[in-house]
Amino acid sequence: MKLTNIKRVGMxxxxxxxxxxxxxxxAKRIFESRGIEVIIDNISGGMIDVMGQPFxxxxxxxxxxxxxxxxxxxxxxxxxxxxYQLPVLGIHAGKLGFLADxxxxxxESFVDKMLVGExxxxxx
Numbered sequence: 001m002k003l004t005n006i007k008r009v010g011m012x013x014x015x016x017x018x019x020x021x022x023x024x025x026x027a028k029r030i031f032e033s034r035g036i037e038v039i040i041d042n043i044s045g046g047m048i049d050v051m052g053q054p055f056x057x058x059x060x061x062x063x064x065x066x067x068x069x070x071x072x073x074x075x076x077x078x079x080x081x082x083x084y085q086l087p088v089l090g091i092h093a094g095k096l097g098f099l100a101d102x103x104x105x106x107x108e109s110f111v112d113k114m115l116v117g118e119x120x121x122x123x124x
Contacts, residue, residue, distance in 0.1 A: 002117055003063055003087065008037045010062035010086075012077050013044040014069025020093055021048040023068050023104055027091070030108050034115060059084040067100060068093050074100045078124075087121045 009031055013020045028038040039061055045052025053061065064087040067073045074090035074097070081088065090100025091107060102110055113119060 002119075002121070003114075006036055006063045006115070008039060008062050010058040010065045011038055011040045011044065012065065012067045012069075012073065013040075013047065014067075014073045014093060015043070015047070017069065017093070018047050020068055023091075023093060024048060024050070026104075027066065027068065027107060030111055034111060036111075055080060059086060062086060064089065066091060068104070069100065070095060070097050071099045 011024065011027065013024060024040065024044075031038050039058050040050055040052040041055045041058050042052035043055070044050075052058070059065070059081050065077055065081055066089045067077045068091045070092055071090070074088060078088050089102065089110075090097060091102045091104055092100040093104060110119070
């Protein structure tokens with residue numbers, strides 16, 4: 001299964017980590033420069049002084065989710081968004097991630113590949 005016509009991404013940040021603000025704004029710039037709107041959940045947004053949406057509303061309005069944090073952040077997002085059946089891209093921030101295996105430095109090239117269908121979605 002591939003995503004088509006990607007318009008919006010929902011983003012979640014590792015809780016209690018306001019230092020992820022710069023990563024959020026860089027990720028937002030990368031997506032928006034390619035015509036993809038970024039929505040942040042209200043808890044992550046509150047942590048970095050950005051207006052967000054309630055989690056369920058963000059899921060309803062998103063084509064897929066992106067987490068910036070680690071495996072715990074990714075697993076939590078997958079569990080909470082299960083009913084929406086959205087793909088979740090995990091970007092690890094700092095320490096090595098096993099499930100969140102995309103390094104932040106790789107995000108820009110990944111988004112370009114994603115937009116031309118060069119990616120896979122693992123079913124777990």
